Amino acid sequence: MGRIIAVANQKGGVGKTTTTINLSAYLAELGQKVLTIDIDPQGNTTSGLGLDKNTIENTVYELILGQCDINDCMQNSIMDGLKVIASNVDLSAAEIELIGISEKEYIMKKAVDKVKDDFDYILIDCPPSLNMLTVNAMTTADTVLVPIQCEYYALEGLSQLIRTINLVKNRLNSDLEIEGVVFTMYDARTNLSLQVVENVKANLKQAIYKTIIPRNIRLAEAPSHGLPINLYDAKSAGAESYRLLAEEVIHRGEEDDEWR
Template sequence: MGKVIAIANQKGGVGKTTTAINLSASLAEKGKKILTIDLDPQGNTTSGLGVEKSEQDNTIYELLLGECTVKECMVKTEYDNLSLLPSNVNLAGAEIELIDVKDSQYALKNEIDYVRDDFDYIIIDCPPSLSMLTVNAMTTADSVLVPIQCEFYALEGLSQLVHTIELVQERLKPDLEFEGVVFTMYDGRTNLSSQVVENVKNNLQTRIFDTIIPRNVRLAEAPSHGLPINAYDTKSAGAEAYRNLAKEIIG
């Protein structure tokens, strides 16, 4: 049965989508069968994996509203072992439309249950908000992975996210786990980055991954070419970091 990992942090720009794309691609490179779910209306994970979001008839939006099946929504990417449930701007309307749906907080889970056994890992990219979409990701997931940017306000908002995870555990999914924290956009040349890492380690009683994702030009360029980093620049520091993170996830 596939393990489902939601990548969440309500702060924008912390590397959620970058992590969703490149962790998925690195796990697939290791021979694992991967399904990536783009649950963000911006659809950046979709385009970052080389899929044209405007050309998709069936997206995660249609899936959540019961207008297509999970198999009809699924797209094979050009990478071995990697499939995608794409997203586009239509998903922004799903929040309101899900209000009338019975047990709407389980809309995604009910669909993903049909294909869980077909994959080793299912990676969900959450929107940068603690919304109904994020709640759907958490009720579907086995665990939540939190990317934290190495900057001054790193811990701000994290307590809110932890509180949301606890609420979901309490009311909707008791066995939801905290996968851990991964540091992103680390700049070894500054004292600030290492201070943030120390600060989080001292304040968070949770797993912190050994892998730290560096601030890396090639990593930033890759999405504009519709490529994960291991396809765009396989020898870059960013590619190496995400391979190491994939190893830790598997290990």
């Protein structure tokens, strides 16, 4: 049975989509069967994995409205072993269209339950807000992976997200856990990045991944070419970091004493 991981943070610009794209690609490269679901109406994960979000007929939007089956939505990506359920701007209307629908918090879960045994990992890229789409991701997921940027207000946004995760856990998905926190956009030249990492570690009673994602120009360039970093520049510092993160995700739980 596949592990279902929602990648979430209500703050934009923290490396959430970059993490979803590159973690998915490296999990596939390491031999895992991966399904990536883009539930952000911006559709950046879709295009970052080499798909044209504007020409795909069956997207998350059609899936949520019951207009297609989940198997009809799956697209092959540019990586072997990695399938994608795409998103585009149509999805921004979904929340309004779901008004009055019973059990609307579980629409994604019911769809994903049909295929979760076919994959080792299912990653869900959430929008940068705590809306019904994010709630659907959290009712579907086993765990939430939280990328946080190494910046001054990182901890403030994180505590709000953790409250939301706990609320979903208490009301809608009792099995939901926090997968871990991933630091992104780390700049070794600044004291601030180091202070943020130390501050979060000191204040947060959550699992924190050892791998820290650096601020890296090649990582920033890759999506404009519709490529994950392992296909764009496999020798870059960003590529090496996401490869290590993928290995950490796979081996999570094997070294409990070193975790945190």
